[in-house]
Amino acid sequence: MIKTIEWTDEGIRMLDQRLLPTEEKYLMLRSYEEVAQAIKKMVVRGAPAIGVSAAMGLALGASQSVGTSVADLEDDFSYMCQVMSQTRPTAVNLFWAIERMREKFQREKAAGHETETIKASLIEEARNIFTEDIQANRAIGHFGAELISDGDTVLTHCNAGALATAGDYGTALGVIRGARDAGKRVAVIADETRPFLQGLRLTAWELAQDNIPVTVITDNMAGHVMKSGKVNVVVVGADRIAANGDAANKIGTYMVAVLAKKHGIPFYVAAPITTLDLSLKTGEEIPIEERDGREITHIGANQLGPDGVNVHNPAFDVTPNDLITAIITDKGVARAPYVESLRILAETDTAGATG
Amino acid sequence: MIKTIEWTDEGIRMLDQRLLPTEEKYLMLRSYEEVAQAIKKMVVRGAPAIGVSAAMGLALGASQSVGTSVADLEDDFSYMCQVMSQTRPTAVNLFWAIERMREKFQREKAAGHETETIKASLIEEARNIFTEDIQANRAIGHFGAELISDGDTVLTHCNAGALATAGDYGTALGVIRGARDAGKRVAVIADETRPFLQGLRLTAWELAQDNIPVTVITDNMAGHVMKSGKVNVVVVGADRIAANGDAANKIGTYMVAVLAKKHGIPFYVAAPITTLDLSLKTGEEIPIEERDGREITHIGANQLGPDGVNVHNPAFDVTPNDLITAIITDKGVARAPYVESLRILAETDTAGATG
Numbered sequence: 001m002i003k004t005i006e007w008t009d010e011g012i013r014m015l016d017q018r019l020l021p022t023e024e025k026y027l028m029l030r031s032y033e034e035v036a037q038a039i040k041k042m043v044v045r046g047a048p049a050i051g052v053s054a055a056m057g058l059a060l061g062a063s064q065s066v067g068t069s070v071a072d073l074e075d076d077f078s079y080m081c082q083v084m085s086q087t088r089p090t091a092v093n094l095f096w097a098i099e100r101m102r103e104k105f106q107r108e109k110a111a112g113h114e115t116e117t118i119k120a121s122l123i124e125e126a127r128n129i130f131t132e133d134i135q136a137n138r139a140i141g142h143f144g145a146e147l148i149s150d151g152d153t154v155l156t157h158c159n160a161g162a163l164a165t166a167g168d169y170g171t172a173l174g175v176i177r178g179a180r181d182a183g184k185r186v187a188v189i190a191d192e193t194r195p196f197l198q199g200l201r202l203t204a205w206e207l208a209q210d211n212i213p214v215t216v217i218t219d220n221m222a223g224h225v226m227k228s229g230k231v232n233v234v235v236v237g238a239d240r241i242a243a244n245g246d247a248a249n250k251i252g253t254y255m256v257a258v259l260a261k262k263h264g265i266p267f268y269v270a271a272p273i274t275t276l277d278l279s280l281k282t283g284e285e286i287p288i289e290e291r292d293g294r295e296i297t298h299i300g301a302n303q304l305g306p307d308g309v310n311v312h313n314p315a316f317d318v319t320p321n322d323l324i325t326a327i328i329t330d331k332g333v334a335r336a337p338y339v340e341s342l343r344i345l346a347e348t349d350t351a352g353a354t355g
Numbered sequence: 356m357i358k359t360i361e362w363t364d365e366g367i368r369m370l371d372q373r374l375l376p377t378e379e380k381y382l383m384l385r386s387y388e389e390v391a392q393a394i395k396k397m398v399v400r401g402a403p404a405i406g407v408s409a410a411m412g413l414a415l416g417a418s419q420s421v422g423t424s425v426a427d428l429e430d431d432f433s434y435m436c437q438v439m440s441q442t443r444p445t446a447v448n449l450f451w452a453i454e455r456m457r458e459k460f461q462r463e464k465a466a467g468h469e470t471e472t473i474k475a476s477l478i479e480e481a482r483n484i485f486t487e488d489i490q491a492n493r494a495i496g497h498f499g500a501e502l503i504s505d506g507d508t509v510l511t512h513c514n515a516g517a518l519a520t521a522g523d524y525g526t527a528l529g530v531i532r533g534a535r536d537a538g539k540r541v542a543v544i545a546d547e548t549r550p551f552l553q554g555l556r557l558t559a560w561e562l563a564q565d566n567i568p569v570t571v572i573t574d575n576m577a578g579h580v581m582k583s584g585k586v587n588v589v590v591v592g593a594d595r596i597a598a599n600g601d602a603a604n605k606i607g608t609y610m611v612a613v614l615a616k617k618h619g620i621p622f623y624v625a626a627p628i629t630t631l632d633l634s635l636k637t638g639e640e641i642p643i644e645e646r647d648g649r650e651i652t653h654i655g656a657n658q659l660g661p662d663g664v665n666v667h668n669p670a671f672d673v674t675p676n677d678l679i680t681a682i683i684t685d686k687g688v689a690r691a692p693y694v695e696s697l698r699i700l701a702e703t704d705t706a707g708a709t710g
Contacts, residue, residue, distance in 0.1 A: 021661035157575075189667075192651065194549060194573035197659055200652070205661045215665040218549035218651060219575035220512075220607025224672040227609065252575025254582065255614060262613050296547065296573060297555070299654045304552055306376035306560045310570040312544075317579040 002162040002206060004049055005056065007127055012056050016043050017163055021205035032061025032080050039087040039094070042196065046164020047239040047275055048137075048171065051093030052130050054084045058101045059126035063119045073115045077105055077122075089287040090248055090316045092240040092277045097129060130166045136272040136330035137169035141178025144235070144270055144328040148179035148186060152232040155222065155260075157191045158250035159202035160237025160270065171270040172235040173206065175328060180212060187213040189231060191222055193250060195295040195313065219252050226263040234260045235328075238271040245321030245338025246283025247271075251314055257323035266325040273329045276346055283318035291315045357517040357561060359404050360411065362482055367411050371398050372518055376560035387416025387435050394442040394449075397551065401519020402594040402630055403492075403526065406448030407485050409439045413456045414481035418474045428470045432460055444642045445603055445671045447595040447632045452484060485521045491627040491685035492524035496533025499590070499625055499683040503534035503541060507587040510544045510577065510615075513605035514557035515592025515625065526625040527590040528561065530683060535567060542568040544586060546577055548605060550650040550668065574607050581618040589615045590683075593626040600676030600693025601638025602626075606669055612678035621680040628684045631701055638673035646670050 006013040011030040018041070019025050027043060029035050035057030038044055044053050058080055065076040081098050088094060104125040108118040148154065154176055161170030169177050179186050188207055192200035200216050207214040217225060225231055234256060238247040247253075247269045260267040280286060293311035297304055305311070327334040327341075331348045334341035361368040366385040373396070374380050382398060384390050390412030393399055399408050416435040422428040436453050443449060459480040463473040503509065509531055516525035524532050534541050543562055547555035555571050562569040572580060580586055589611060593602040602608075602624045615622040635641060648666035652659055660666070682689040682696075686703045689696035 022658050191575070192549070194547070194575060200660045200664070204664045208661055208664065213665070215667050216651065216660060217667050218606070219573065220546070220549060220610055221667065221669065221672075223610035223613055224606060224669060225667070227672070251573070251579060255575055255578035255610065258578055258617050259610060259613055262617075296571065299659070300657055302655055302657060303377050304654070305547075305555045305571060306563055309555070309559045309563065310568070312570050312572050312576065312580070314576065314579060317576075317582070 002167050002209065004163050004165065004167045005044060005053055005130070007056055007130065012053070012060060014038055014044055014053070015163070017045060017202060018043060020201050031064065032057040032084065035060065036083050036087050045198070046159065047091035047093040047237065048133050048165040048272060049163070050088065050091050051097035051274065052133055052166045054094050055097040055101050055126040055129045057084060058098065059122040062122045067115065070109055070115055070118065073118060074105065074109065088289055090239045090289045093274055096274050100129065101125060133166035133272065134168050137165055137171060137174040139330035140171055140270050140272065140328055141169045141174035141181070143333050144175030144268070145178035145182045145184070147266070147268060147326065147328070147333070148175065148184055148233060150184040152184070153187045153189060153230060155189045155191070155225070155231045155234045155256070156203065157199065157236050157253050157256050158193045159198040159206070161203055161206045163202050163206055164237060171237045171272065173203070175235045175268070175270050176212060177210065188215070189225060190214055190216050191219045191252065191256070192216055193252065194219055198250070222256055223259045226259050226265060231265055234265055234267045235270055238269050238275050239316055240286050241269070241271060241276045241327065241342070242280040242283045242286060243278045243339055243342065244282050245324060245327060245334070245336065245342060246318055247324060247327070248283060248286040248288070248316045248318050251317050254317040254319045257319040261323050267323060268326050268328055269324055270328040273331050273346055276342055278343070278346060283320065286318055288317070289315040357522050357564065359518050359520065359522045360399060360408055360485070362411055362485065367408070367415060369393055369399055369408070370518070372400060372557060373398060375556050386419065387412045387439065390415065391438050391442050400553070401514065402446035402448040402592065403488050403520040403627060404518070405443065405446050406452035406629065407488055407521045409449050410452040410456055410481040410484045412439060413453065414477040417477045422470065425464055425470055425473065428473060429460065429464065443644060445594045445644045448629055451629050455484065456480060488521035488627065489523050492520055492526060492529040494685035495526055495625050495627065495683055496524045496529035496536070498688050499530030499623070500533035500537045500539070502621070502623060502681065502683070502688070503530065503539055503588060505539040507539070508542045508544060508585060510546070510580070510586045510589045510611070511558060512546045512554065512591050512608050512611050513548045514553040514561070516558055516561045518557050518561055519592060526592045526627065528558070530590050530623070530625050531567065532565065543570070544580060545569055545571050546574045546607065546611070547571055548607060549574055553605070577611055578614045581614050581620060586620055589620055589622045590625055593624050593630050594671055595641050596624070596626060596631045596682065596697070597635040597638045597641060598633045598694055598697065599637050600679060600682060600689070600691065600697060601673055602679060602682070603638060603641040603643070603671045603673050606672050609672040609674045612674040616678050622678060623681055623683055624679055625683040628686050628701055631697055633698070633701060638675065641673055643672070644670040
């Protein structure tokens with residue numbers, strides 16, 4: 001099993017995804033600042049993985065606080081939450097995880113617990129978030145498997161796999177693994193996903209380890225392969241889903257959705273219910289991160305573009321709900337009208353499907 | 356002025372486009388085999404530039420033939436034509452240029468000319484093809500400028516500029532230069548165009564030299580920038596246009612056309628009339644080159660993908676005529692129904708617009 005992030009006695013052990021697939025190197029992060037930097041620099045990426053990392057980073061930071069009173073610990077912890085929340089703006093799982101850790105702190109404080117007990121509880125909460133993420137992905141795989149037919153070729157964009165989550169199944173790749181584990185033959189076409197090349201570097205690597213057949217294409221080939229009849233279904237992840245079902249995901253997802261619609265191919269979004277942001281009515285309100293242009297103009301030390309060239313590097317785009325056939329969550333499968341189906345799933349405690 | 360290809364007394368001087376923009380290096384090609392290799396390895400690329408290069412390569416090869424009789428020269432020349440025709444399959448300009456050189460040879464032979472006269476005539480013909488290409492691009496720029504409004508932002512894919520032609524204006528970039536020279540303010544968004552990165556490496560470099568404002572995006576951002584309202588018009592080149600207006604061009608063009616249609620943005624194809632292949636009824640018949648997967652998995656010596664990963668690397672795709680607003684040629688602007696408008700333009704000797 002791929003171990004994206006792991007809580008250890010020494011610190012947080014994290015697979016450095018910038019170096020894959022040619023180097024499989026694990027970093028040992030020993031402070032919350034190192035975790036925040038790892039999120040910012042994309043050592044770890046993928047909305048669920050960012051959430052788990054942030055929670056573990058906060059637990060680690062709190063455990064290292066030298067504050068002797070609960071008030072001191074709370075000051076330290078609040079500051080850490082603030083630092084963590086400024087790492088990346090789009091994935092809501094980051095803010096969800098921070099909020100959940102904050103609430104845990106408040107409950108512990110309200111219960112009159114001392115600093116050492118609170119620290120232990122925060123570690124436990126982060127580990128729970130980790131375990132729940134693995135379980136959520138298994139549930140996504142279970143629900144999603146129903147939507148895949150034996151012999152299907154699934155196109156996916158970016159990496160929404162084990163590497164984008166706590167590990168194991170992943171979200172979009174969880175659907176593929178779920179179908180495979182249900183006895184269906186599935187092949188994958190992976191968009192390489194510029195500029196960070198998550199498809200070529202991560203999805204291809206991850207699926208090869210699982211012996212799931214995968215073919216990589218450049219992002220601009222998605223239309224051509226769909227037109228050639230090579231794609232039966234599209235499954236992607238999400239970084240934030242608005243109340244109406246509009247979904248932010250890795251840049252290029254919108255383009256894939258438009259192409260899928262044009263070719264009559266079902267387009268599914270797979271994400272844990274924690275990716276849902278009911279505070280936003282539509283996707284228009286989702287903040288889109290703009291990253292350093294050097295990610296486009298350079299590969300490692302290789303300069304590809306001319307000196308001083310202007311580049312635009314939005315890391316995400318928003319796919320409107322009318323292009324989404326269904327949203328596969330750990331609570332069940334939501335279909336249009338999403339404003340209702342998603343609300344119902346969000347209120348569900350036990351797993352079940354709507355629509 | 357950018358000199359993509361130049362006939363010199365020493366041989367054919369060619370800008371090595373694989374090294375741009377970080378290195379501006381010119382190769383001196385001293386045999387037809389070197390020219391064929393340069394086309395195959397993409398030292399030179401772009402349909403019109405391939406045509407001009409092939410013609411010059413054949414003229415060079417013929418001039419070096421040691422055959423003492425016209426029959427010997429013809430044997431040599433036929434073999435050279437065969438080698439040249441096997442370099443790249445999609446751009447029809449290659450086959451058009453070879454055919455035109457062949458016809459020149461036959462006319463010279465029929466006129467009873469001797470080997471040295473025939474050799475000189477072939478060189479003259481290749482130089483004519485070069486000059487006519489420059490003129491054709493100026494005409495494309497002239498007709499295309501009418502379709503661009505002051506203040507427009509034009510999205511383009513790949514490089515259909517000076518570097519894709521004999522030099523000077525280019526085809527799609529000829530339209531942009533034509534608009535600029537007609538006093539209109541134009542800005543460009545260039546898709547980086549994986550895997551060879553013609554947009555990032557060549558279009559951005561070429562436009563910067565001309566002080567035309569350009570912003571590079573990755574191919575998967577085209578949908579997002581259109582949805583954001585940043586694009587007024589799309590102009591691309593073509594490698595082969597069927598009788599019905601279906602147009603083969605660099606991989607990803609089809610995707611851009613689908614996105615332009617979705618956003619109500621005019622989508623123009625700019626190409627000399629020599630790119631028209633009336634022998635093909637539809638784009639389905641256009642052969643699509645599949646190139647080495649290493650172009651995707653590696654950048655220079657940098658390995659990006661996992662060992663042994665499957666890749667699919669079609670170099671072109673076909674945009675159906677219903678997604679094309681108009682085809683801008685050196686003979687005028689063709690609009691649907693293309694089967695008629697293109698035929699009329701192909702039969703036109705002097706420049707004029709239809710539709």
